[in-house]
Amino acid sequence: MNQKAIIAIVLVAILAVAAIAAALMLTGGDKSSDEEKYLATGNLTVLGNADNDNKLTDHDIEIINDIIKAGVWNKKAYPLADANNDGVVNESDISYLKNLMKGKNATPTKMYYYNTWNEIGSVRFPVTGNIGTMYWEQADLAILLGLWDRVKAVGSGSLSEEKNPGWQSLYSYGKGYNAEPEVVAKSYEAAGVTAVIAYIQGDGTAKDIDAYLKGTNSKIDLLCLPTSMNGRVVTAGVLLCCEEQSEKYMKYYDEVMAYVQDKIGNVKDAPSCVTVMMRSTTTTADIRFLNMSTTGESNGLYTYMLQSPSEVYIVEPTNSYATHTDIEWLNSKNPDWIIFCSSGAWTTGNTQEQNMAQFKQECDDIFSSTTAYKNKHIVATANGTMNSFFGCFAYPKLLSYLYDEIEDDYADKMVQAFFDEKFAYYTLDNMPSYQFYSM
Amino acid sequence: MDGENVKESKASRSVREWMTKGQDVETSKPVLDYKKYVARKWAFILTFAAATFLAVGWGMCVGVTDITVIEAYETLWNHLTGNITHVDWDYTIVEYRLPRVCAGLVAGAGLATAGCVMQSVLKNPLADPYTTGVSSGAGFGATLAITVGASVAGGSLAIITNAFIFSLIPTFVIISVSKLKKASPTVMIMAGIAVMYIFNAMSTVLKLWADPDALSALYRWQVGTLGGIGWDNVQIMFVVTLIGCALSMALSRELNLLSTGDENARALGIDAGKMRIICFLLVALVSAAIVSFTGLIGFVGLVAPHIVRLFIGADNKYLLPASAFFGAALLIISDIIGRTVLSPTVLQVGVITAFLGGPMFLWLIIRKDNSIWG
Numbered sequence: 100m101n102q103k104a105i106i107a108i109v110l111v112a113i114l115a116v117a118a119i120a121a122a123l124m125l126t127g128g129d130k131s132s133d134e135e136k137y138l139a140t141g142n143l144t145v146l147g148n149a150d151n152d153n154k155l156t157d158h159d160i161e162i163i164n165d166i167i168k169a170g171v172w173n174k175k176a177y178p179l180a181d182a183n184n185d186g187v188v189n190e191s192d193i194s195y196l197k198n199l200m201k202g203k204n205a206t207p208t209k210m211y212y213y214n215t216w217n218e219i220g221s222v223r224f225p226v227t228g229n230i231g232t233m234y235w236e237q238a239d240l241a242i243l244l245g246l247w248d249r250v251k252a253v254g255s256g257s258l259s260e261e262k263n264p265g266w267q268s269l270y271s272y273g274k275g276y277n278a279e280p281e282v283v284a285k286s287y288e289a290a291g292v293t294a295v296i297a298y299i300q301g302d303g304t305a306k307d308i309d310a311y312l313k314g315t316n317s318k319i320d321l322l323c324l325p326t327s328m329n330g331r332v333v334t335a336g337v338l339l340c341c342e343e344q345s346e347k348y349m350k351y352y353d354e355v356m357a358y359v360q361d362k363i364g365n366v367k368d369a370p371s372c373v374t375v376m377m378r379s380t381t382t383t384a385d386i387r388f389l390n391m392s393t394t395g396e397s398n399g400l401y402t403y404m405l406q407s408p409s410e411v412y413i414v415e416p417t418n419s420y421a422t423h424t425d426i427e428w429l430n431s432k433n434p435d436w437i438i439f440c441s442s443g444a445w446t447t448g449n450t451q452e453q454n455m456a457q458f459k460q461e462c463d464d465i466f467s468s469t470t471a472y473k474n475k476h477i478v479a480t481a482n483g484t485m486n487s488f489f490g491c492f493a494y495p496k497l498l499s500y501l502y503d504e505i506e507d508d509y510a511d512k513m514v515q516a517f518f519d520e521k522f523a524y525y526t527l528d529n530m531p532s533y534q535f536y537s538m
Numbered sequence: 539m540d541g542e543n544v545k546e547s548k549a550s551r552s553v554r555e556w557m558t559k560g561q562d563v564e565t566s567k568p569v570l571d572y573k574k575y576v577a578r579k580w581a582f583i584l585t586f587a588a589a590t591f592l593a594v595g596w597g598m599c600v601g602v603t604d605i606t607v608i609e610a611y612e613t614l615w616n617h618l619t620g621n622i623t624h625v626d627w628d629y630t631i632v633e634y635r636l637p638r639v640c641a642g643l644v645a646g647a648g649l650a651t652a653g654c655v656m657q658s659v660l661k662n663p664l665a666d667p668y669t670t671g672v673s674s675g676a677g678f679g680a681t682l683a684i685t686v687g688a689s690v691a692g693g694s695l696a697i698i699t700n701a702f703i704f705s706l707i708p709t710f711v712i713i714s715v716s717k718l719k720k721a722s723p724t725v726m727i728m729a730g731i732a733v734m735y736i737f738n739a740m741s742t743v744l745k746l747w748a749d750p751d752a753l754s755a756l757y758r759w760q761v762g763t764l765g766g767i768g769w770d771n772v773q774i775m776f777v778v779t780l781i782g783c784a785l786s787m788a789l790s791r792e793l794n795l796l797s798t799g800d801e802n803a804r805a806l807g808i809d810a811g812k813m814r815i816i817c818f819l820l821v822a823l824v825s826a827a828i829v830s831f832t833g834l835i836g837f838v839g840l841v842a843p844h845i846v847r848l849f850i851g852a853d854n855k856y857l858l859p860a861s862a863f864f865g866a867a868l869l870i871i872s873d874i875i876g877r878t879v880l881s882p883t884v885l886q887v888g889v890i891t892a893f894l895g896g897p898m899f900l901w902l903i904i905r906k907d908n909s910i911w912g
Contacts, residue, residue, distance in 0.1 A: 273883035280634060281602040282882040307766060314629035
């Protein structure tokens with residue numbers, strides 16, 4: 100074949116592929132920004148929650164009535180008013196909402212909500228059957244909502260008998276959080292599951308699973324909950340008919356935040372701090388500092404500390420969950436306190452004494468040159484304490500080290516309340532890494 | 539020398555008998571032997587093609603939902619004729635399993651063909667799209683999109699578009715190096731390895747800014763996976779791979795001549811430098827289109843041609859199509875292994891090809907004729 104002809108063909112092929120890519124670029128991509136104005140901004144993203152609070156109440160019905168009377172639906176102000184998702188707000192939304200408010204006694208119908216990706220998803224309501232959870236975070240949520248007895252299928256990664264009693268006898272979605280769609284679908288046959296709480300982080304397979312369940316007319320609904328922690332608790336509470344437990348959790352959350360604001364909201368000269376993620380590979384040359392990110396915004400130690408008056412030193416850039424720096428930077432900032440979450444460095448099998456010894460060793464190895472170390476101003480706990488649903492209950496305890504204004508009694512009471520209210524099965528005795536360790 | 543006392547070889551006796559007795563050329567022994575020799579090669583190609591067909595059938599059956607091979611093909615036939623009887627089987631086969639299997643088929647064929655071309659062009663058994671830095675360029679593009687969010691395209695197209703554009707950069711670097719130094723095959727491979735190191739280092743720097751979500755997504759992409767590939771992706775992969783493989787096979791004669799050395803190629807009218815550039819562009823095109831969707835799947839382009847050479851020999855006219863079929867079957871079967879060995883947990887296909895390809899390649903190196911390394 101003539102070489103020039105071959106070169107020409109190859110160049111045409113490259114240009115053709117580039118044109119295809121360009122065409123995809125121009126026609127694909129995100130939805131228009133206009134739609135973002137109509138998205139839910141509160142914790143409860145269920146359609147029908149017209150007043151955008153944490154519950155479906157008569158006040159929502161009043162607002163819908165007002166919209167009907169006015170003849171105009173302000174979508175930006177009331178994005179969730181269209182309870183039956185038919186595109187208009189009218190009397191049918193009121194009767195639809197009244198049925199939803201019956202909870203477990205509702206006539207079977209669909210409940211619509213804004214999901215992880217701000218698209219409208221639905222569940223066959225009321226959800227009273229068996230449940231699946233794709234990863235440990237979702238298992239924690241099920242336990243918090245008092246649903247563990249109904250969980251019959253689990254993603255078994257990071258589960259333990261202390262936190263998830265009896266998990267080994269349940270149908271397994273696999274160890275990782277990227278469950279295969281067919282495996283999830285099979286849990287209906289194998290375990291009678293009708294709703295699965297999905298792993299919703301960006302690298303998950305939730306969208307594939309959702310498409311597969313819909314494409315095969317599965318009897319399973321995939322719950323792709325809002326990304327914020329409180330949003331997950333409140334929305335799941337309504338979708339799964341366990342508002343009592345979710346409202347109880349939010350009541351504690353509100354109480355803790357009000358208490359903290361009351362005690363230290365106006366404190367001058369608040370102690371400064373850094374928040375550190377300690378791993379078994381941490382050295383003075385490579386320390387990982389917690390920052391803000393899509394994960395950090397929704398939950399986590401850094402987010403909690405931002406709600407205190409303390410200045411929390413961070414490392415730029417701030418678009419990442421954690422950035423790496425070294426002990427020189429830390430000494431240059433000279434924070435009053437160092438708070439660290441231990442991730443992977445403290446095994447769940449450790450006793451309290453072993454954790455304490457490890458904590459002291461890490462302080463000696465990494466922080467001995469810092470002023471905080473010399474003043475014994477270092478406190479640590481497991482990653483699971485501050486980046487789980489336990490976090491808001493543990494928050495006053497953490498602050499009690501930095502602020503004299505936070506009462507130890509109140510802090511200890513809040514920690515104990517998390518377990519007294521059965522928001523988890525484990526205790527600090529059988530999960531000693533979840534305790535606080537200070538110098 | 540007295541001609542009557544010269545010992546006659548078998549071949550020349552056959553020719554003499556043919557000339558003296560007027561035998562038909564087609565039935566002479568050398569010609570028949572050659573035809574048998576070619577027929578054996580075609581038999582191997584058809585065997586590999588049959589293996590690919592069976593692998594596709596097996597791939598459609600693997601999964602939690604029990605569907606036999608016959609039922610799978612029946613479901614496919616019903617879908618094509620618009621006579622869907624089992625909606626859930628139809629979705630499972632047509633929308634979920636078959637795109638994955640077809641992605642494996644196209645990717646395996648494309649990577650094996652690309653590897654075969656590279657090894658012929660560079661006369662180097664280590665040559666494949668990865669040692670030329672193409673995959674590292676694609677990896678850097680994907681890393682850029684995942685960790686920092688910097689991309690030519692937006693939304694879900696960010697990673698794919700970036701990987702494609704950046705995978706072309708190493709190719710142009712190698713071509714430029716070859717023009718500057720009138721590079722030998724060894725120099726070109728070294729340039730590819732240098733580019734690979736540079737892109738890998740840049741990717742590592744970017745990972746410092748990654749959050750756990752991004753790192754996890756990056757890991758899956760860098761390991762190589764056939765999951766999450768839909769029909770729209772498969773179509774693009776197929777078109778580009780078909781163009782690349784077809785052109786490669788059309789150049790099989792030129793590739794054979796190139797593998798004999800630049801001097802021999804020139805003597806037979808081939809511009810070795812230009813031909814090498816054309817081949818590089820073809821490899822980049824095919825590799826970029828595949829890696830953009832599957833991530834970095836290793837060893838297929840390296841190992842498949844070597845295995846096939848044991849049966850087919852080094853003639854690219856037969857080696858290329860056989861490698862394509864073998865690579866396709868290899869990748870599909872590797873994916874099946876990954877989906878079943880630790881079920882319900884899935885091992886990404888790149889892990890399996892590394893487990894299979896590494897020892898296989900060691901074995902090939904040990905038993906390989908040392909003259910190849912000269």
